[in-house]
Amino acid sequence: MSKRTSRRTSLGQWGRDLGLGIRLAVGGSRISGTSIVRLIMGTVGIGLAVAILFGAASVGNMLSAHEQRNAANIPSWQPRPGVDPLLMSTASSTIGDERISVSWIHPSGPNAPLPPGVERLPGKGEMVVSPRLAEMRAAADGEALRQRFPQREIGQIDKYQMTDAGDLLAYVGVDATIGAESSAMPVYGFGRPEMSGNETAILLTLLSIVGGIVLLVPVLIFVATSTRIAGAERDRRLSAMRLVGADARQVRRITAGESLVSSVAGLALGTGLFLVLRPLLDNVRLFDTTILARDLQPSPLLALITVVGVPLLAIGTALFGMRRVVIEPLSVVRKSKPVKRRLAWRLVVVGLGVASLLSAPVFDEGEEMWTFAVGVGATLLLIGVPALLPWLVERGAARVSGGRPSVQLAIRRLQVDSGTPARVVAGVAVVLAGGIALQTGLAAAEADDKYRPARAAQETISGQVTGAVADQVVADARAVPGVTDVRAGRYLSVKGAGEKSGTSVYVMDCAGIAQRYQTDQCVDGDAFTVVPPPGSRNYGRDLRPGEQVRVVKYARDKEEQIATWTWPQPKSTLAQPPGSRSGYFGPVATPGAVRGIPLSEVSATLEIAHDKRPGVISALQAATAKYEWRASFYDPSSYVSKDERMYTTLRNALLAGAVFTLSLAGLSLLVLALEQVRERRRAIAALFASGVPRGVLSRSLVWQLAVPMALGVVVAIATGIGLAWLFLRLVDEPVAVDWPGVGVLSGAAVILVLLSALAALPALRSATRLDALRTE
């Protein structure tokens, strides 16, 4: 229409046209089955998108709530007037392969502060535990835990005040002797101002952005596809509107009104979904973080953007979909020769993504900019894939011209309209690419010898014991069934004259030294110097023979001298045996060489070898429960398990996401196939009447879906492996492609194609019936 008309279009006219569209969408009894299907599918798609967006909009709030609670739990050692400090020593150890944090506490007076979520301070022999620990202790298989924590449980920590509701936490009351313990700090209160820029928070935010994109892309594609259902019917309706005098702009506004209906309904559905699903997510643990339903509050701004943006987006999609359609009063013209797709901007997106990932090493690993570069790079790559696919499918289809009739039919169909199937497949490709990247990354991480051999070698349990009880604990530990050997070592902190930081001397008996450094020369009273393996840096310093040093211990940030000592002439220089990754290098002394130093004041580390029977560590912990804070054990391999646990979580999340998006994509493909059959009912019926076997028609349907899908899978595999390669390059890991995983994901795509084709076959079959040929 003329510019004059458009300028005169008032807001009121807009409103009336939108309203007309709304009435047409829900209008009365004339509405057909397919229109309803379209309305429902649009609503469901937008509903899902809204629910996902609300979830994503809540991540920030969830993280900041987490952060606030974390800050509230940080003990303060600043003396406060009128407060009797709470003496507290916190030790981390493990239960199974989970981390547990045990705080041994003793109030130094009646006015001692209460830790967050604790109602009453436990006295000697009492404790307050986190809900999950209480649950585990109470469980039928919790006998070892009950022995390890024989204290009386006088209450539970309020989960809403813990940093993470799923943490394993215990406050155990002990007597005043803990005051002598160097690790026991006087706590005057809890909570300190929030820290900002937490790295995990940034990473999680980035993850949720990438995850959100991966989830949202198929949803949006699904919404766009759903507008194609009953498209011909809608076109006829709009054509009729033109006939009675609506101008081209009005028709567009009416279309917008129609799509507004499903977006508003979707908005309601999505809000409902979010509210219904939120309680179900309560206490769900993800990435070692427990989700609390009440933390899932969308940020008001983001929620507003969602509420306003989603309908606008839906309208925009509808109008965008009509950009090549000209509705005339008596007909609908689809411009059959669409503009050729341009490659440039698609390549720019992919190129920027790759560049961003390549640039990441410029920054230090873990630095904010590094995280940013990686996140942006991954996001751009994941967006670039679907952007690239329509172009690829178009070009790919243009190249092919031959093939059997069934192939030819499918290829020609793609040449006419490759955009829609390519977009649907692009959704699948994003998921596949992300999936393959993660699978490959995980495979590389698992294959890395850093983890597996280390775990195999370290069939030992580590322990930390206060000096006074070290000998008793060693004796008790030796009595535990399954324990084959217990070795104790102590790090002495020594300082030369006027030296500020000083260095360490490792004290260990000859048996230990012989075993550790593979030497048979050790006699009690000897001292050695261990040189670091090539490439390792010695953080301490070597002592000069005859050097006078002060032996110190630290208590509550105060340095306390416990002895003076002279470093003897080392007997020899020992080398770290090749292949051992962790170790100590520097001065090493036997107990005979440190006579006169009160070792009972220096805590000891234990290395406990065992015969790998299950539950050894639990038995150890139970057997040494009476030492309270004085002895703690942990399984070094459990930290690896923790990584693995995260991988498992990741894999599960990946699988769930993949299943979700694949089924959405499958539905989209089905819709597409059905719509294509509907559109060419007459041609199909005529072909069948002329003797074209149904098989040829069915196969062409399969090809039509399979060709873009095949391209999508190829692109996804390339992108996924490329992404993984770029990631792994950042962390110096070798690339090991998880081919079975790639195979499974690709196979799923193939099955998807076959399933949607299969589901569309009845429609094809009915199209070959002759109703379509009847003109009477």
Add this chain to the structure above:
Amino acid sequence: MTTGTTGEPIMSARAVRKSFGPTQALDGADLDLHPGQVVAVMGPSGSGKSTLLHCMAGIILPDDGSVTYQGRELSTMDDSARSALRRNEFGFVFQFGQLVPELTCVENVALPLRLAGMGRKPAEAKATDQLARLEVDDVAEKRPGDVSGGQGQRVAVARSLVTTPKVIFADEPTGALDSLNGERVMRLLVDAAKATSASVVLVTHEPRVAAYSDYEVVVRDGKTRAAVGAA
């Protein structure tokens, strides 16, 4: 019973009955199709003309009565045999919408040959010839959506003729065209059929289209009424 025809019919329908649910579409229809002749099947809308054509072509099977082609009873053939018959011996022209929209015109015409196993190059060469005979070789590389209705119908006629069928079934082939284009399509169709001695079953309700036939059969209320009282 018919005029100007001699010899054995290539195809015969006898006492054909067919009902769709409660509707009796054909209630005793007879038709003889003579080699190289064009028979017009006339009658008002809903009289069963198209149903008679579908029965004759073996697209559907009659409930009762017989349809024989070169002495073979169609109802004794299975679906794939009838499909093969339609593919190899028959050609079809419908009112509209029969061309595959995404194939070019020449590809549409070549399609039956390709299905019969012919290679792409020779099939398209033959299709181009056929298009030329129907005076539409200029749109060979266009898609059906980009050509006019008359051109599209001529492409459809070309497709029906490309396998040199023995019988061409044309169901209101000019129904969607104006007089001039309709006449042109009919002229080319009949000329091409005569050139290859193909018989044509022409379903139409337009007398001027029927005038291209050699003889006519009228269907009314599902019954055929043969022309009587030759002059």
Add this chain to the structure above:
Amino acid sequence: MCTVLGMSIGHALLGLLEKEPRHGYDLKRSYDERFGKDRPLHYGQVYSTLSRLLRNGLIEELGVESGGGPDRKRYTITDAGVTDVEQWLGTPEKPDLYLQNTLYTKVVLALLSGRDAADVLDTQRAAHLRAMRELTERKRSGDLADQLICDHALFHLEADLRWLELTAARLDDLAGKVRP
């Protein structure tokens, strides 16, 4: 045209007489009712036609009622007359312009006499189509002038045929009207 009309009056009267013997006056009335809405017959026309039919032996006088005069005579159809009607109905009219009057008369008389009116129409259609085929053939081999002339004729014939179709579709209604 005139002859056609004249001939068809004779056949029409014969057809009317086939059902039952009538007076000349009755014949005129029934003819006017059914066929002569726009152009009623003159008595002179009726009696001259009747006398021609008498002369040709297609009808005969059934007897004169008291009072005499031509209008008091009753006529009845002879066997020859029935055969003549039969032949007339079975013969298609030469496809020509403006023959609806005749065709209509034939259809009504066929209905009146209990014959198959559809046969009349089918016969006519065949004749029309034959004519159209000839014209089509001429058109295909002729020059543009021939084509245009033939097309003119073809369109007129087509109009007739459409009327035939329409009439065929309404035969039952018509039968109800002419045979109360």
